[in-house]
Amino acid sequence: MLLREGRGVPIRGDEVKTARAATGIYIHVPFCVSRCTYCDFFSTVPEDDAIKAAYGARVIALLERELGTVRSGDLVSLYLGGGSPSTMPPSFFTALGAALRNAGIAVPAIEFTVEANPADLSARSLDLFAAIGVNRLSLGVQAADDAVLAAMGRRATRATLKKILPTAREKFGDLSYDIIYGFGKRPRDLTAELAWLFDLAAPDHLSAYCYTRPHRRGAPPVASEDTVVEEEEAIARSLTARRFSRYEVSNWSRRGFESVHNRLYWSWDRYIGIGAGAHGFEPRDGIRYRYPDSVAAFIRRPSPIVERLPRETLMREFVMLALRTAEGVPLDKFSKIFGISFSELLSPVTRARFLDTGYATLSATRLRATRSGFSFLNTLTAALFDDIERHERVHAG
Numbered sequence: 001m002l003l004r005e006g007r008g009v010p011i012r013g014d015e016v017k018t019a020r021a022a023t024g025i026y027i028h029v030p031f032c033v034s035r036c037t038y039c040d041f042f043s044t045v046p047e048d049d050a051i052k053a054a055y056g057a058r059v060i061a062l063l064e065r066e067l068g069t070v071r072s073g074d075l076v077s078l079y080l081g082g083g084s085p086s087t088m089p090p091s092f093f094t095a096l097g098a099a100l101r102n103a104g105i106a107v108p109a110i111e112f113t114v115e116a117n118p119a120d121l122s123a124r125s126l127d128l129f130a131a132i133g134v135n136r137l138s139l140g141v142q143a144a145d146d147a148v149l150a151a152m153g154r155r156a157t158r159a160t161l162k163k164i165l166p167t168a169r170e171k172f173g174d175l176s177y178d179i180i181y182g183f184g185k186r187p188r189d190l191t192a193e194l195a196w197l198f199d200l201a202a203p204d205h206l207s208a209y210c211y212t213r214p215h216r217r218g219a220p221p222v223a224s225e226d227t228v229v230e231e232e233e234a235i236a237r238s239l240t241a242r243r244f245s246r247y248e249v250s251n252w253s254r255r256g257f258e259s260v261h262n263r264l265y266w267s268w269d270r271y272i273g274i275g276a277g278a279h280g281f282e283p284r285d286g287i288r289y290r291y292p293d294s295v296a297a298f299i300r301r302p303s304p305i306v307e308r309l310p311r312e313t314l315m316r317e318f319v320m321l322a323l324r325t326a327e328g329v330p331l332d333k334f335s336k337i338f339g340i341s342f343s344e345l346l347s348p349v350t351r352a353r354f355l356d357t358g359y360a361t362l363s364a365t366r367l368r369a370t371r372s373g374f375s376f377l378n379t380l381t382a383a384l385f386d387d388i389e390r391h392e393r394v395h396a397g
């Protein structure tokens, strides 16, 4: 984002200010053909194609400006998410490819992901993505059971998946599927669903999200707690047997296929947000910003809301995001950014509840949740928040 206000430095460490910054760009495409029953993302069903054309033109103009702010070699990822980016017209993708070329971006050197709804895809659209340099395809598969797909309001069926997944597999060297579990009351066999998908076209990466019921009438119910645990275990068993590692709470991959873009979020790196509802983060200033959830406002005048977060909030975010990963909290980075030793924060109660019981480990370099600790991540995070608050209160002033 092109910040108009002065660059303050609420967090300390000159090395942090001047170090080269791995940077990602996230483009939000808030358009869908229809709304899924479980959806809680910002997306709309546009009335006509002119809206998409105007939105796409704004996105490209902003992307061109933002690319001018990224130092050569710092850009590590470009991610088109939504919504359903695959509903955008071919001319949008062609313009996107031209913007990257004109800015001199070595596209093969970055992770370039497009999220797509399998129902929108054809061999032709996949070829277009590949032609502009997309090298990672993330498919919203969600389920491989027609009754579940129907209850979710998905447009794709097993027949759709059968047709498009092998083609996608052929054309992309890095393929990811999203799956939702804990959804609805109907019994579901996740082991069989995953086996079917892997036999059809094995992905390299899989994100498994536990369903959270949106706050609106008519939204499908969540599964019982026992079912959620059973489905989680079925996913873990299936993926472990296929040599996938759980490198973040919701993310699994084959070795070497961890998402570069998602890692930026968890590792406190810079990401630029473009589009209605998109978020960005400038770690050296501790600034987060977001564009309002309004397509019309974004087309009229894209104007992000900027928030300079208090130090305690930044500390919490740093810990919460890093704890979600298998690597855990990097103690050295924490102390460089915030100027305090992490072990100073840890209360005897937190140590006794989580370290002594094997839910977390503390080495000279990292605090990590163990495999069993991943199931209690919210409790561990809450305990660390209390420790941070206590530390900041005691050391205030």
Ligand code: SF4
Pocket (backbone or CB within 6 Å): 031, 032, 034, 035, 036, 038, 039, 040, 041, 042, 043, 082, 083, 084, 117, 140
């Ligand atoms: S396709 Fe994705 S963004 Fe669109 S309604 Fe369905 S879940 Fe929401």
